[in-house]
Amino acid sequence: MKQFGLKRQTVEGSSSIVNSKYNHEPNYEPVNKFRKTVAHCIDDDSLLDIGGIDINYSSQNHTVENQQCNCSAEGLENLCSGSHDSSPTNENNPSNAQSEQDDLLQFFREYWSDGDDGILDEEVLSSHSFSSVVNDNVNVNVDTLMKKILKFAVTSSLSENCLKMVLNLIREAIQLIHESDKQELSDKLTLTGFYKYFLLSSKTKKIPMCTHCQTYQKNPDQKSCPKCGKLWKDIKTHCFLRPLKFQFEERIFREPQFLDQFKLDNRDPQLIQDRCDGYIYKNIHKKFVDEGGKTMTLFGDGVAPFKSSQQSFYEFSVTFNEMKPNVRKKRKNNFLWLLFPNKPSQEEINLCLKIMMDDLNVFNDQFKQISLRLERVIADLPARSEILLFQKSGYYFCHLCEIRGEPVQLPGGTTQVRYPLRRDISSNQRIVFGLRDRHFWNNISGKELSWGVRGYSPILDQSWKPTPTTICSYDSMHNLYEGIMRDMMEMIPFQYWDEFDKEYLKQKFPSFLHRHPRSVSKNLVHLKAMEIYMIIHYYLDLLQDVKNFSMIELKYKIIKRMVVVIDKLTDAINIADLNSINEELRGILEDYQEMVGIAKATMNFHVASDMVRNASLYGPLAHNTAFVGENLNFTLTKPFISSNSARYSIMFFDMAQLCDIFGLSELKPSECVCGHFVLKKERDVVADTSCTPAKYFKIKSFTDSTVTLQNLSDRSVIEVSNKEPLVPCVTVTRKGKSYFIPMHKNVNQYI
Structure with missing residues (x-):
């Protein structure tokens, strides 16, 4: 049975949850005391009920009406005074029953209040007629508007907070009409006027595409395809291009210091800490950047909002390598470049890439402040294959090496290509960066293919002459966490994961991940990359507490050794350690290969x-x-799910970015900025890793610029700037004790 279904109600103009006559906190004790007293008159399946009463607030005096049953407010008085049958537990003790009923009535009087200072308890609990509250003097225009708001609230499934915000916005708009030009405001309060005011309509171009001729409409004056002559208006295939030049100009207009974020700090030549520390960046792109150029990373992927690949769209977006990682990952600094509104064919993807390369050339020709270069692609294997025209699978699927796969017979009798580790493979076959240089394409004649290349991708048509090896990084999210680490976790039988779940499901992820643990035994093949990341890096030791752990100990150790290698490669790498890490990795994979077989x-x-x-x-x-x-x-x-419109998805993304740029995105009352993360007070733990040993703190309170922290060791309290680079921790509860594990400094958060 539900506990009365009571909800705290607030009324505009009052923050109190009880009547002004009662300035103390409501007493919850009667709830537990009198469950049996009212159990016989409260239905278990009722939604918002107190003895079957539906709560309604009148616009005039906030009184309450009974709409669902004959149990009126007067009936509640009768219930509490003994008019209804009392609970069997009180039959032999009338005085106790009467005392409990009095307490219950007092509880209703204290708690069942909308918080308006003008309402007395007696008015809330008194009986009245409809004619006593109805407003006969109704303004027709106001009535029409109120009914439209009512319809909107229902059809849009508005929450109470959203309804309150809508009403406040309408009230403010009405007040503005008296202060400004009525027609100007009226024009802006249309969908077209709203988009135009924020320049959203100008930011995106709908580009008709003729995939048969591999051409597209380059300007509005071009009415037909220059090759086949078909009218552009009759061609249904199109994409949405977001010109880089417009995006940069608009961003600089709204944020004049935007380009100042493209600054590289002095780098330690012995450390690899960011994209700009990689061998390819330093040897090919550093000179270009030193001369004022900037480099981009391209993300490309198909998105299926309705969980069906046939109802999907394909998006391309870019981030900027010269920004600091904590700045780069922010939503406002992710530029959506092109969106194809359906599931594309390879020909359509090729044409989309060509459109983007043409747009990049236009930017470099016309934008005088900086030049841009597409430096790398990050995508899963299917998207990498589509973007780079590289084999998705087969003997030469890897764009980093020329090692040939081997046909392996699987237990079912089928034969598939596998890629076992062989010690006799020479090192110069392992990496072909030295082979695929700028002269690589000159060595391919006609349709001859080499090392998995299926053709020449439009994205390679840049002045720096990239090849698949020099422009594409493997994606650690898909290939690592949703790849080899999931495969390794599958070594452990499900009954052990089922035992693991008993403790794992009691844990809490850090709040900024916006996830809760899910059962590993039931969802292993469906776990998201972030969930696998959390399990293997922070909760894996819970496996040591399962029954018969010795039966899986060797498998556990292989996973644990692999996690140690990943830790070393995640945030910062000492160049001098690369060879030893590589040998360590090979040893782990050889042990894994021996345990599970080359299949x-x-x-x-x-x-x-x-x-x-x-x-x-x-x-x-x-x-x-x-x-x-x-x-x-x-x-x-x-927004695609709510509207089934790719165009509106783009508009919504632009609106979200503008909220970030204007500083309109609000945190929840319990959230604060701490370092590079948004964390919750009294829940999240942070670590100061600059000292040895690390110090751990819980967030106690905060202001706009400071955070008050409580040391978890000595309970002392300190106040620090909210820009202090503290690292969030994962709290692992094991055998009644709590352990705090600092997370990687660049763990993903999209803010």
């Missing part, structure tokens, strides 16, 4: 074997991940 030496296994070399070429794992692109997809998906 499990899949593409994910091969990508993992190239993990160290990929990090040396492109930078740490944390900066070569699709997490940021996936979060952008999430922003696009929500």
Whole structure:
């Protein structure tokens, strides 16, 4: 049975939850005391009920009416005075029953109040007629508007907070009419006027595409395809282009210091800490950047909002490598470049890439302040194959090496290509960066293919002459966490994960991840990359507490050793340690291969074997991940589901970015900025890792610029700037004790 279904109600103009006559906190004790007293008159399935009463607030005096049953407010008095049958537990003790009934009535009087200072308890609980509250003097125009608001609230499923905000906005608009030009405001309060005011309509171009001729409409005066002559208006295939030049100009207009964020700090030549520390960046792009150029990373992926690949769209977005990681990952600094509103064919993807390259050339020709270069692509294997025209699978699927896969017979009798580790493979076959240089394409004649290349991708048509090896980094999110690490977790039988779940499901993720633990035994093949990240890095030791742990100890140790290697490659890498880390990695993969057989030496296994070399070429794992692109997809998906419109998804994304730029995005009352993260007070733990040993704090309170922290060791309290680079921690509860594990400094958060 529900506990009365009571909800705290607030009324505009009052923050109190009880009548002004009672200035103390409501007493909850009678609730537990009198469940039995009212159990016989409260239905278990009622939604918002107190003895079956539906709560209604009148616009005039906030009184309450009974609409669902004959149990009126007077009936409540009768209930509490004994008119109804009393609970069997009180039959033999009338005095106790009467005392409990009096307390229950007092509880109703104290708690069942809308907080308006003008309402007395007696008015709330008294009986009255409809004619006593109805307003006979109704303004027709006001009545029409109120009914439209009512319809909007229902059809849009507005929450109470949203309804309150809508009413406040309408009231403010009415007040503005008296202060400004009525027609001007009226024009802006249309959908077209709203988009025009914020320049949203000018930011995106709908581009008709003729995939048969591989051409597109380059200007509005061009009425037909120049090759086949078909009218553009009759061609249904199109994409939405967001010209880089317009995006930069608009951003600088709204944020004049925007380009100042493209500044590289002095780098330690012995450390690989970011994208700009990778071998390719330093040897190919550094001179270009020193001369004023900027480089971009392209994310490309198909998005299926309705969980069906046939109802999907394809988006391309970019981030900027010269921004600091904590600035780069913010939503306002992720530029949506092009969106194709359906599931594209390879020909359509090729044409989209061509459109983007033409737009990049226009930017570099016309934008005088900086030049741009597309420096790398980060995508999962299917998207990488579509963007780079590279084999998705097969003997030469890897764009970093020329090692040929091997046909392996699987237990079912089928034969598939696998990529086992072989010690006899020479090192010069492992990496082909030296082979695929700027002269690589001159060595390919006609349709001859080499090392998995299926053709020449339009994205490679840049002045710096990239090749698949020099422009594409493996994506650690898909290939690592949803790849080899999931495969390794599958080594452990499900009954052990089921035992693991008993403790794991009691844990709490840090609040900024916006996730709760899910059962591993039931969802292993469906776990998201972030969930696998959390399990293997922070909760894996809970496996040690399961029954018969010795039966899986060797498998656990392989996973644990792999996690140690990933930790070393995630945030910062000492160049001098690369060879030793690579040897450590090879040893782990060889042990794994021996344990599960070469049938499990899949593409994910091969990508993992190239993990160290990929990090040396492109930078740490944390900066070569699709997490940021996936979060952008999430922003696009929500409005696409609600409207089934790719165009509105783009508009919504632009509105979300503007909220970030204007500083309109509000945190919840319990949230604050701490370092580079948004955390919750009294829940999240942060660490000061600059001292040894690290100090751990819980957030107690905060202001706009400071955070008050309580040391979890000695309970002392300190106040620090909210810009202090503290690291969030994962709290692991194990055997009644709490352990705090600092997270990686560049763990993903999309703010």
